[in-house]
Structures are given as C-alpha cells and as structure tokens.
Amino acid sequence: MGSPNTSILSEALGWLDEGREVALATVVQTWGSAPQPVGSQLLIDSDGNFLGSVSGGCVEGAVIAEAGEVMASGEAKLLEFGVEDETAWQVGLACGGTIRVYVEPLKAH
Template sequence: MHSTDADILKTAEAWSREGRSVAIATVVETWGSAPRPAGSHLVVDEDTNILGSVSGGCVEGAVITEAMDVIADGKPRMIEFGVADETAWQVGLSCGGRIRVYVERLD
C-alpha cells in the first residue's frame, strides 16, 4: 500500500518531534514521461529510514544520498534527473522524462 503525500508529511513531522534529523525531497517539476507527479514526496531520517517516492524507484538511491548530505550540512539542494546519451550510464529515468527535486532539511 502506498502512503499519501499527507501521510508522508505527517510522518516527517512525527520523526522530527521524536528528535530525528529529517530531510524532505519534493518533486517540483516534471517534463515528458515522469513516474511521479509534481508534489510527490520522499522523507528520509538520519538513520536512512524512508517513506514515499519521488521517482517510482529509479533515482531514489541518489535522492536519499542527497538527503543525507542535506541532513548533515543543512544546505538545501535542487537536483535534476533525466535520460540523455551522455548520462546513459549514470542515475536517470528510463522512462525518458525528466524531474527536478528539491531536498531540504526539516528544522
């Protein structure tokens, strides 16, 4: 069963209240075929517990890595994923679309 975005945000708030360091990744823009719509969330805590999805799995690992960096240094990041010939061997979206994801620490 998939969690709703409201459930994901409530979980982020609960984790933060428990004293966990938390980052939230949000899809802010999509182009072409994208696995998750704008507004989709992924929440990550300092122990790499996760809830939600920003890509249906194809770039989650890279987003989690960025989220851990955001938790560590507090600096938000805008990251973009897509498919292009020069990035075929890197993390990307096999569906041919592109997404832009904003990752921020919940303070």
C-alpha cells in the same frame, strides 16, 4: 492525482518528535513521462530510512544520498535527473523523463 497527500508530512512530524534528523525531497518539475507527479514527496532520515516516493524507484537511491549531505550542511539542494544525464541513466531513470527534485532539511525549530 488530486491533492498531495499530507500523510508524508504527518509522518515527518512523528519522526521529528522521535528526535530524528529529517530531510524532505519534493518533485518540483517534470518533463516527458515522469513516473510521479509534481508535489510527490520522499521523507528521509540520517540513517537512510525513507518513506514515500519521488520517482517510483528510479532515482530514490541518489536522492537519499544527497539528502544525507543536505542534513549535514543544513542547506537545501535542487537536483535534476534526466535521460541526457549520464547519472540519470546510472540511477535508472531510463523511462524517458526528466525530473527536478528539491531536497531540504526539515527543521524542528
């Protein structure tokens, strides 16, 4: 896997420069067969545009929805998705893993 790519963060700076409201989601823990390694990041703006990945498609929808709230409130959130979790199945993390995703606002100042 190597180092996390800083290209997502570099894109984030570009989005901030354009005056967009931005949140950053990061995989902080995984158990079982998680599709993306710890450190993977997803960049989201308030219009629902996104870049990167935290699960290869399984939970992105739910993370993007939560990111909207994070941007509105300015408060970070720690999300957990797993097979035991009904929501996780609904969002499609049926691959047998559990992941924790930290979603935080990216502040310009």
